[in-house]
Amino acid sequence: MKINLNPETDPQSKIIVAMDVPSAAEAINLCDRLPQVSFWKVGLELFIADGSTILRELKARDKKIFLDLKLHDIPNTVASACRVATKYGADFLTIHASGGSAMMQAAQAEAQGSSTQLLAVSLLTSISATELATDLKVSLEVSEYVSKLVLLAKESGLTGAVCSPHEVKNLRSQLGDDFCFVTPGVRPAGAAVGDQSRVMTPQEAIAAGANYLVIGRPIVAAPDPVAAWEKICQALT
Numbered sequence: 001m002k003i004n005l006n007p008e009t010d011p012q013s014k015i016i017v018a019m020d021v022p023s024a025a026e027a028i029n030l031c032d033r034l035p036q037v038s039f040w041k042v043g044l045e046l047f048i049a050d051g052s053t054i055l056r057e058l059k060a061r062d063k064k065i066f067l068d069l070k071l072h073d074i075p076n077t078v079a080s081a082c083r084v085a086t087k088y089g090a091d092f093l094t095i096h097a098s099g100g101s102a103m104m105q106a107a108q109a110e111a112q113g114s115s116t117q118l119l120a121v122s123l124l125t126s127i128s129a130t131e132l133a134t135d136l137k138v139s140l141e142v143s144e145y146v147s148k149l150v151l152l153a154k155e156s157g158l159t160g161a162v163c164s165p166h167e168v169k170n171l172r173s174q175l176g177d178d179f180c181f182v183t184p185g186v187r188p189a190g191a192a193v194g195d196q197s198r199v200m201t202p203q204e205a206i207a208a209g210a211n212y213l214v215i216g217r218p219i220v221a222a223p224d225p226v227a228a229w230e231k232i233c234q235a236l237t
């Protein structure tokens, strides 16, 4: 486990591009079209299709890797999965905070001493305040619920979390500068929001205190991914 707080000032280094494509061949093509991207996220679709291939290729290209497996199971199962997943040498690996403290502690015990930092996923950025209340039957406000999950992650020994940019400012003031916040739910002005609910622009997310932004479709599904990437970088400088 290391605390990856991204002290670099270069705004490009704060963007993690989500490789949400169905095969290693497509992922490698994307990676080679965007050599400026230093940090890539491998999610469930790609990992299930071709996980070990793409992780090996990203390592060979000296890229940073966010392995987004969102593990959520009983403590023993998640700990065992973490033991195996950390062998890939990714920089970040996700588990769900809602799995509870015992699960997070067991996972952290496995990640400790590896080069992989665990991130606790709080409330998915696709979930709106209405869904939280009506579908999930949670009576707390979104910000309060996310705070509780992130504080539980910190108490369980984790040093980073995933949440929407909307919750970062408040959490940053509670947890200080030593905690790593990674925020999906990022949309450049005018981009399609799609299935995301709690979104902000890249500039707003950085201003709110995010260490890293996760951006997928606004780059990967753009007609010209290189132009989309450059436009986002320009907006951040």
Ligand SMILES: O=C(O)c1cc(=O)[nH]c(=O)n1[C@@H]1O[C@H](COP(=O)(O)O)[C@@H](O)[C@H]1O
Binding pocket: 018, 020, 043, 068, 070, 094, 121, 123, 124, 125, 126, 162, 163, 184, 185, 186, 194, 196, 214, 215, 216, 217, 218
């Ligand atoms: O853990 C994540 O990365 C994640 C957590 C979350 O709450 N919301 C969320 O969108 N993500 C991921 O971030 C990426 C966002 O992609 P776009 O909505 O296309 O920008 C996807 O790969 C999601 O799986």
